[in-house]
Amino acid sequence: MASEAAADEASDTYSEFIDKVERLTNLGHAGGVLGWDQEVMMPEGGTPARSKQRSALSTVTHEILTSDEMAELLDELEDEDLTDEQEAVVREVRRKHDRAARVPQDLVEEISQVSSEAMPVWKEAREEDDFSTFAPTLERLVELKREQAEHIDPDRDPYEVLFEDYEPYLGVETAERVLDRLREELVPLIDAIRESDADLATETFSGEFDTDTQEELARDVLDTLGYDWDHGRLDTAPHPFSSGNQFDARVTTRFSPDEPLGALMATVHEFGHATYTLGLPREDYGTPLGDSRDMTVHESQSRLWENHVGRSRAFWERFLPKVKERFPDKLDDASVDDVYEAANEVYEDNLIRVEADELTYHMHIVVRFEIERDLIRGDLDVEDVPEVWNDKYEEYLGIRPDSDAEGCLQDIHWSHGDFGYFPTYSLGSVLAAQLFDAAEDDIENLDEKVAEGDFEPLHDWLTEEIHRHGSRYTTDDLIREATGEEYTADYFLDYVKSKYGELYELDDYQ
Amino acid sequence: MASEAAADEASDTYSEFIDKVERLTNLGHAGGVLGWDQEVMMPEGGTPARSKQRSALSTVTHEILTSDEMAELLDELEDEDLTDEQEAVVREVRRKHDRAARVPQDLVEEISQVSSEAMPVWKEAREEDDFSTFAPTLERLVELKREQAEHIDPDRDPYEVLFEDYEPYLGVETAERVLDRLREELVPLIDAIRESDADLATETFSGEFDTDTQEELARDVLDTLGYDWDHGRLDTAPHPFSSGNQFDARVTTRFSPDEPLGALMATVHEFGHATYTLGLPREDYGTPLGDSRDMTVHESQSRLWENHVGRSRAFWERFLPKVKERFPDKLDDASVDDVYEAANEVYEDNLIRVEADELTYHMHIVVRFEIERDLIRGDLDVEDVPEVWNDKYEEYLGIRPDSDAEGCLQDIHWSHGDFGYFPTYSLGSVLAAQLFDAAEDDIENLDEKVAEGDFEPLHDWLTEEIHRHGSRYTTDDLIREATGEEYTADYFLDYVKSKYGELYELDDYQ
Known part of the structure; x- marks a missing residue:
């Protein structure tokens, strides 16, 4: 009793x-x-x-x-x-x-x-x-x-403490280790790409694309991927984002006449976030069991759909006909390879993080990470930020901003007091590759299924391994449960080396 | 000290x-x-x-x-x-x-x-x-x-107590007195109209009106009246409503191909609500001084704009050209008088409150008021509601619902537990007439100004007399300050008698 x-x-x-x-x-x-x-x-x-x-x-x-x-x-x-x-x-x-x-x-x-x-x-x-x-x-x-x-x-490094607001479990030393490794391995890869003579079909989407038709196409891509309109909606916003809960997960994107591919990829990215949110268990709405794990995992979902699906040949085999249907006069001659090349161009001289390609993106993050870490640790004075910023861009990306507007003033995060947020963008991409590799192991012919427009197996795998757990597991446990391994950058680095090695015909990387 | x-x-x-x-x-x-x-x-x-x-x-x-x-x-x-x-x-x-x-x-x-x-x-x-x-x-x-x-x-009539959730200061005895008077004086007027041989141009808006164009016209009417788009927006909703605060007061309306006039009048009605909200003092946002007075006053603002402006000849002198511009093939032959007649038709056999005209509307309210009052007072059993409802419709409006769906089940209010809300619709209309009369006294040639599209003097008068006071005064004090008189149905009854007496050529009423 x-x-x-x-x-x-x-x-x-x-x-x-x-x-x-x-x-x-x-x-x-x-x-x-x-x-x-x-x-x-x-x-x-x-x-x-x-x-x-x-x-x-x-x-x-x-x-x-x-x-x-x-x-x-x-x-x-x-x-x-x-x-x-x-x-x-x-x-x-x-x-x-x-x-x-x-x-x-x-x-x-x-x-x-x-x-x-x-x-x-x-x-x-x-x-x-x-x-x-x-x-x-x-x-x-x-x-x-x-x-x-x-x-x-008071007993810990203040940056470590702040970082845990955005990623509470992986630890800042993991972030540091992964970002150092990205810098070490991606800088030479980017250099090699810059020296490549490969001629990619980067002009595939040139011209002006009516934004109303682009919006229809964004709805098409959400339909294709299986977005649940009874529990979501698409709108436009100056900075695309997604928000909501497992009953109502909305996405936004933005349209510009000369950036149809950017709008599509932003839509797929936000779809990834929304799909995670919609996969959270409905019966646990209201507690951490029904809440998403933090930034790293959330970003892994958006990047997985954006990069591993949306920028794949298989996806474009499925989706290119839809683009041609919406824009019959624009892309008639384009092949799947053309679009694949256009979607994976590595830009030579882009200074802006939110406009970066999948690869150089991480150098933008490394710069911010190193600077904010040193600021918070007291190893860097605010007045020195512009010069350090520009030096790092020159060192890692071979380009130097002409202005602070296009340099250290471009992002809103620090003005919100968000120090420790930036690394999770890269940590998420790295995790996306690890998860996608595990999904490929578990789902037979995933690539073919994507090409056929059958996204359900991938969707189900992600729901089973990630979404339905909400915040039940810590980030590291969740990754271990889903992939059978510790969190690692191996898969991401293999993925980009092989993908860009092939695209840019780099002998050392294929 | x-x-x-x-x-x-x-x-x-x-x-x-x-x-x-x-x-x-x-x-x-x-x-x-x-x-x-x-x-x-x-x-x-x-x-x-x-x-x-x-x-x-x-x-x-x-x-x-x-x-x-x-x-x-x-x-x-x-x-x-x-x-x-x-x-x-x-x-x-x-x-x-x-x-x-x-x-x-x-x-x-x-x-x-x-x-x-x-x-x-x-x-x-x-x-x-x-x-x-x-x-x-x-x-x-x-x-x-x-x-x-x-x-x-525990010491007061329960209906009186509940009524004060919606109109805290005028007192239920005022509601009762006014609604009794409306019944006594409007039933004979409605009877007289039913017997009139007057031939109104009620077919002015017949045909199908494209709803996208109707939406443009709704934006036109809001522009014409001076809606502040920096602090508001127009959307559609199944039941038009307005909501927000003095920084952000939004309106909704609804469109149906055969009801262009209904959509316009709903828009003007919600504009009246929003204009009240936008006129509340910004510096007092957050306290009752920056909050609107209750339902009666709010409804007086929507009805004033809807009925005294939107259904007036003067308004249509201004706005009919815009309608003809948007629908060139529909209204070419229509005169201001035609539209005025169409906008003020008294329906013969309408059973639905939200579709009622300005005059019979109040009989719909009287029925609900008498029934909910008796229910709450324990003078009426729920099971008798349908029969009492139908009897009262027959007595006051000369029509009897065939079904409860078109009878006592038509409104959502009681299912929300809102008993005491209905009377404020009529109290607001009555107040609208009293306020409009006072505004006409104070503003030289108000009618001409409306016809010229100069709504600023009316807007300013309402802001000065009503909006800027927020909830500083009780309802009765506010009315006394604005009009120099106690709250009274005299102006409303004079207004409808003279308006409908003329329209329907009723000798006893002109």
Whole structure:
């Protein structure tokens, strides 16, 4: 009888805890709807009220997460006999609670205040190409974020601590190791490509493409891949993104008359994110079991669909006829190989991260990673950022920005106080290759299936191995469960070397 | 020194209070965005998650409103020396706090539970034309709402108490007096119209009107009236509505090929609501001083623009050329008088409230008011609703529904537990006439200005007299300040008698 009573008690405590967790999740998703609306639908004049609405939601969420009741429930539950799933929920909430509760409210508010003021300052500095007007704000943000890290854990490297906001389990040393390796192995590959005489069909999509027709084509590609319109929608946004939950996962893209391929690939990328979200277990909506794992895993899903599917020959065997149908006068003579080459061109002189190809992209990330890590560790002064940035671009990519607008002022992240976010873009791409390789092992003739437009086996594999687990496993455990191996860059490097070795006819790489 | 210290204390208390009030308001507006999105943008499959998000927001809001801290702050502030504006804020929050705090949490949750279950039951009952399947749910809702009213004030008529959720200051006896008078004076007027031989140009808008072009025309009408697109947007929704705040007030309408005039008038109606919202003081966003007064006043703004502007000859002098431009093949021969007649036709046999004309509309309201009042007072059994409904339609409008689907099952309100809402539709129309008369007194040649498309003087008058005051005054004070008189149905009755007397050539009414 005694043990039954104890079990009952545990279960009451747990259900009180889950009520709070669900409330937190729902308020978070409500904030997500406000964010989506602000980017996609809101008239510009709505900003002052919307900022206050979002900030009220953050404050309320923060209060629930850091409340004494939450602290007590977590303490009690950690002494209880819980199921594995319950333990996973407690683990995730504990981590967020501790990180939030250790930072004084004043500092939270100051960071939020300074970063919301930083946005327009950064925007103007970029427009005016004047880093010096943004530098004092950036310096303040670096200080505040160092302070935040110190509150969370005074005994650890502050960049390591901040990085865990975006990827809590792989560890910054993994990020460092992987990014170092990417730099070491991709710089020579990129060099070799620059020296190649291969003549790729990069002009396949030249000309002007009507944007309304492009939108129809974006809907076609989502139809082809199996996007669930009952649980999603497509809109346009200045910076494509996806958002939502397993009942309602929306994507956005953007159209420009001379970038039809860019719009398509952005759509496929966001489809990857949305498909992950839609694959989360519906019965666990509201708890970490129904929430996606963090940035690395999310980005692995978008990159897998974008790069390993969307940029593959097999995909274009399926999809090129649709493009020709929508644009009969443009691509009549184009072959699958032409489109494949156009979709995988390695740009010679692109300075802009969001316009980068699959390969040089990672050098953009390495630059940002090295700079933000050194800023937060106190090894680099803000005033030196432009020169260091330009030097690194020259060293890794052989190009040097003429202006800070096209250099260290191009991204919004730091003005939000997001230090530690950039590496997850590369970590995700690396994981995409590892997962795709495992999927190829498990699914017979995956390539042929893609060429036939049969995406269900891949979709099912990803749901089974990744999506349905929500945040039940830590990132490293999830990868181990899905692939039977530790997280590794081997597959990504093999993939790009063989792919680009063949495309650019590089003897050393095929 | 002592009194200065006391003033400081009051000011600290007040600012702590205002922080909470702003948080409440912002969470409320966040809920509004979720509601708008659900009606206008959300894919259907999103419902389960959205319901939980909205319910989390309601719970959090309810907790803040009814918290001990809020009760203490209100008590303290009622002992302080406050400015008139501060007193108004305290008055509004006190009222909402008391109403919410007096109802036990269990009952709140049960009402929310039962009414969310009621919606699909009502929908199916309406589809199947079977009142008996909805009756038990309706009975339960009536019981629960009576119980709620008893908690709020056990010494007063429960319908009176519920009515104050929608119109807190005019009093149910005013509603009763006005609605009785409308019934007494409009039934004979409607009878006279039915017997009139006048031949109105009711076929002016016959044929099929392309809905894309209708949407352009809806944008034209909003442009003509001066809608601020930087702070609003137009979309379609199955049931037109408006929502938002003074920075972002959106409208919706709906289009059907054979109802171009209906779409236009719905657009003008929602424009009236949005214009009120946009006229609220921006500097007071977040407190009752920046919130609209309740349903009566809001509906007065939509009806004023819809009926007194949108259905006037002067307006059509301005706008008919635009309609002819958009639909050149349809309305070439139509005169301003033709359109005026078409826009003011009194329907012979319409059973549906939302499709009613300006005049018979109020009989639809009277029927609902009398029935819901008697239900809540315990003077009518749910099972008798269909027969009473049909008898009243026969008595007041001379038509009898063949089915409950076209009778007592047509409106969603009761399935939401909204008893006391309906009367505010009529109270608002009545107020619209009173306000428009006052505006005509103050603005020289208002009619000519409308005909010239100069809506600014009317807009300014409404902002000055109504919008900018937010909820600073009670409804009755606001009306007295704006018109110099008590709230009265005189102007409305004069207006309809003279308008319809002329239109239908009624000797007794001109």
